[in-house]
Amino acid sequence: MAFTDTIPDNCPPRTHAAKRVSILEAATDVFCREGYAGANIDMIAAEAGVSRQTVYNHHGDKEKLFIAVVRALTERTNAGIFATLARFPDQPQDLESDLTEFAVRLNRNCICNSDGKHLRKLIEMEGQRYPELFAGWREEGPGKTWTALAARFARLAHAGHLELDNPDIAARQFLGLINAELDVSMALGDKIDEHRARSAASNAVRTFLRAFGRH
DSSP states (O other): OOOOOOOOTTSOOOOHHHHHHHHHHHHHHHHHHHHHHHOOHHHHHHHHTSOHHHHHHHHOSHHHHHHHHHHHHHHHHHHHHHHHHTTOOSSOSSHHHHHHHHHHHHIIIIISSHHHHHHHHHHHHHTTTOGGGGHHHHHHTHHHHHHHHHHHHHHHHHTTSBOOSOHHHHHHHHHHHHHHTTHHHHHTTOOOOHHHHHHHHHHHHHHHHHHHBOO
8 A cells, every 4th residue: 555644633634834843843852863874755754744755746756855854954053143143233332242242143133043953053063065966055054144244343343343354254154163162062962041142142252352352
């Protein structure tokens, strides 16, 4: 007997869009758990509660599904980053304090949340072995966010708050610093509480301003 999508009797049939979301969520979990080589369409279909043919109908083969997962994670992460950038302190009252609050929000909303953790894990696990699967992420992820953050720092420098030779480098170093104390813990799956996130952000901003602040 052919496998069909299983739906409890008391639940209405899932829509096309709902099945697509379920498949992407299941694929994210399976790829993060098993790796690209260890995952297969049958595992993902079982976890999503659909038939393997439904997975193929929505996303094609495993490679296309993996790329779709990376794209979805990148899009949601970017949305969080740009929403957070909208509250960047362009006219700071206290530069160190305002940048620290921005760094806390950036970590909480974009880097330490589930999408950021999943994306980071996939890149760490598979980026070196399958770089072609992350071509879209390189262009749409850091390529856009570094540029957007660099523009904010350039405006702060123009207003006399920072001394920058290269805003792009400053943006990359800022992002590196706010993650520096959290990288290992996030890689091990530890929960980052508010106190630790704020302490890491504060240390990062102080270091950043020693390099780029007006002295």
